[in-house]
Amino acid sequence: MNFFILLLPFPIFYLYFIKKKKPNYYQIILQTDKYFSLDEELITFWEYKDYYDPYGLMERLRKRLEEKLSKIDLSKAYKFKPSPLLKILFLIFVFLLILNLITSKDMPKSIPHILENKENQESKVSRIPEEKLALNEELSKKNIPKEKISQEEFDKEKLKEMEKPKSLEEFLSQYNLDKNTLKKENNQAEKHKEERKEASSKNNNQEKGEEGKEQNISNLPFQGAGKSYAYANPYESKEKSTLQDEKALKEDMKGSETPSNQEGTLPVPTESGKEVDKNPKSGNLPGTEERPDKLGQETQRKVFTGEKIYVPPSQSEELGKNYLFQAPTLEGRRLSQDKSLSFNPSYAKERAVSSRILPLEFKEILKTYFSQ
Amino acid sequence: MTLSIQDFTAVVDRIKKEISKVIVGYDEIINFTIISLLSGGHVLLEGVPGIGKTLLVRTLSEILDLKFSRIQFTPDLMPADITGTNIILEDENGRKYFKFQEGPIFANIVLADEINRATPKTQSALLEAMQEGSVTSGGVIYSLPKPFFVMATQNPIEMEGTYPLPEAQLDRFFFKLILTPPSQEELLEIIERTTNIETPKVNKVADGNTIEELKKIVRSVPIPMAVKEYAVKIVLATHPESPHATEKVKKYVRYGASPRGAQALILGGKALALIEGKSNVSFKNIKKVAIPALRHRIILSFEGEAEGITTDEIIEDILEKVKE
Numbered sequence: 001m002n003f004f005i006l007l008l009p010f011p012i013f014y015l016y017f018i019k020k021k022k023p024n025y026y027q028i029i030l031q032t033d034k035y036f037s038l039d040e041e042l043i044t045f046w047e048y049k050d051y052y053d054p055y056g057l058m059e060r061l062r063k064r065l066e067e068k069l070s071k072i073d074l075s076k077a078y079k080f081k082p083s084p085l086l087k088i089l090f091l092i093f094v095f096l097l098i099l100n101l102i103t104s105k106d107m108p109k110s111i112p113h114i115l116e117n118k119e120n121q122e123s124k125v126s127r128i129p130e131e132k133l134a135l136n137e138e139l140s141k142k143n144i145p146k147e148k149i150s151q152e153e154f155d156k157e158k159l160k161e162m163e164k165p166k167s168l169e170e171f172l173s174q175y176n177l178d179k180n181t182l183k184k185e186n187n188q189a190e191k192h193k194e195e196r197k198e199a200s201s202k203n204n205n206q207e208k209g210e211e212g213k214e215q216n217i218s219n220l221p222f223q224g225a226g227k228s229y230a231y232a233n234p235y236e237s238k239e240k241s242t243l244q245d246e247k248a249l250k251e252d253m254k255g256s257e258t259p260s261n262q263e264g265t266l267p268v269p270t271e272s273g274k275e276v277d278k279n280p281k282s283g284n285l286p287g288t289e290e291r292p293d294k295l296g297q298e299t300q301r302k303v304f305t306g307e308k309i310y311v312p313p314s315q316s317e318e319l320g321k322n323y324l325f326q327a328p329t330l331e332g333r334r335l336s337q338d339k340s341l342s343f344n345p346s347y348a349k350e351r352a353v354s355s356r357i358l359p360l361e362f363k364e365i366l367k368t369y370f371s372q
Numbered sequence: 373m374t375l376s377i378q379d380f381t382a383v384v385d386r387i388k389k390e391i392s393k394v395i396v397g398y399d400e401i402i403n404f405t406i407i408s409l410l411s412g413g414h415v416l417l418e419g420v421p422g423i424g425k426t427l428l429v430r431t432l433s434e435i436l437d438l439k440f441s442r443i444q445f446t447p448d449l450m451p452a453d454i455t456g457t458n459i460i461l462e463d464e465n466g467r468k469y470f471k472f473q474e475g476p477i478f479a480n481i482v483l484a485d486e487i488n489r490a491t492p493k494t495q496s497a498l499l500e501a502m503q504e505g506s507v508t509s510g511g512v513i514y515s516l517p518k519p520f521f522v523m524a525t526q527n528p529i530e531m532e533g534t535y536p537l538p539e540a541q542l543d544r545f546f547f548k549l550i551l552t553p554p555s556q557e558e559l560l561e562i563i564e565r566t567t568n569i570e571t572p573k574v575n576k577v578a579d580g581n582t583i584e585e586l587k588k589i590v591r592s593v594p595i596p597m598a599v600k601e602y603a604v605k606i607v608l609a610t611h612p613e614s615p616h617a618t619e620k621v622k623k624y625v626r627y628g629a630s631p632r633g634a635q636a637l638i639l640g641g642k643a644l645a646l647i648e649g650k651s652n653v654s655f656k657n658i659k660k661v662a663i664p665a666l667r668h669r670i671i672l673s674f675e676g677e678a679e680g681i682t683t684d685e686i687i688e689d690i691l692e693k694v695k696e
Contacts, residue, residue, distance in 0.1 A: 030598055034696075040596050044652035048594040055377050055589050061651035 386577045393572045394431045397558040411639040413546020414522040425525040429483040437576040438480035445490035451497035455507045484524035488534040502544040548668035593642035595653040603637040609690045620689045624676030629669035636665035
């Protein structure tokens, strides 16, 4: 881009400015008086040219003025004194000139270089068939016997070559470490991952739909847990702190689940949060599943024996307050941003998990109640 | 008698030379005193006692071969003591009649010594004399001799029992000149001259007619319109309500200079130009006479007086800000 075109309005404006500010004779004479330090003698002489002078003042003034003016060499006295506007114009000109030089700095150097490269390449390309022919001729002259190598041997040789320790430069030259290409590759890899995930999630959903039909009431308390586990997943990618909180939550859950697993009365949750029920179920609604023993045939009911199982006291109990259901607390669930305290704290939602609150005995009772 | 411009320069140079025989230093004061005399104005000299105020006036009167009178202003001085009064006289036939007895003001050069010690009533007796060059007594106007030149002195230190001059009285003075104490060299010279057996004597240089002719020459000096406009702008700038007024004027000035101030600038500039050997008035001449011509015509506001601002500072600010 040529910036000199921007200079065009300036001379036009300057000419207009000069024309508009053109002084009259009076102003010119006054300025001359000031410029040559004539003590307003020139303007006085010009103003009082027809003045009646009985005391010879004007005659003396004329003589003094002539004497002063004779000493002035106009060609030497009037040095070029640029106006402030002209100075500004000159500065802008210089600035644009420099700008132009900077922008077009690489142009004259690179163009001949590129042209030279192009010529070299063209000459090289033109030489290739000739060189090929020359090589073939040389080979034919030498009559070198060609050895036949089997594929296995060839592969072995290749492997050996690959196993050979290379210099760092050679090694790095195998890979394209350009940032842009790396980014592209990463993006592509991420895209592939996402596609895979989507595909797997679709499959899982289908499986879940099938499994959901088979689920019975026995795994109800753990559905919440499963869901809470699922809730935790989005936080994994967002913030580590929340992830840690969720992990703590899971550990708590596991802690509450382990005694029930020991008892062998409750279904065993898997890592993915799904529960594997030992008994096949036919319905979704509680109490509609097929019972292994029909009613009246085996009427032995599970009776709460009153075995003493240690239940860790909740905080409320420690404080002397007993509640059947404990409201979810937000305490200790503050989300931190960038590992620093925020003045606008936000809290992670916590689902009320009955398994955490109810003792296992009560869970069993409830389960048997609803199963009937 | 018609004098030329060369005669003017010669007379002024001789006056200066004769004054310098008695007065040591004070070249500028002498210059401004001569300017005021040749412009037809009066001078107010301000300075501490013993500085040579009275001596300057007396020397000037001796040089100029003019009638000189001195009035010592005191609180009990009456206007008639200055202007004169009608007294009853008896003729040969025994008939009584009034005759105007001229006061000390009927002189060419009047020294009003310590003018601020008289009452305002007595001070105002000078008003008509200074402005009109005449005295009215008993319904009769008596013209004062020409040239009429009043030189008043006042002491700025002993202010107790004094009556500061009213604005109207101050405005009548062409210049107000402030005498500063002499330097070491000047003081040595004063001692040398005044403590010997021989006292310096001055010669008469000019009479009243010559002075009157010189005054005419001063008035005939050409002054370009740009310089006149500049003088007017300076005077207008002393008024706080004027668009030419500077920030300092707006803040510290109560009243600005009167048109007499502009007259003093122009006439003073003309006389100064002639004394400097020029035939026209320049911006420089106006600037040079601005301070003595305007310093007593500007009245400071309460803020100005409280902050110790002087009128000289105000004028310097105006001269700096007002463009030629």
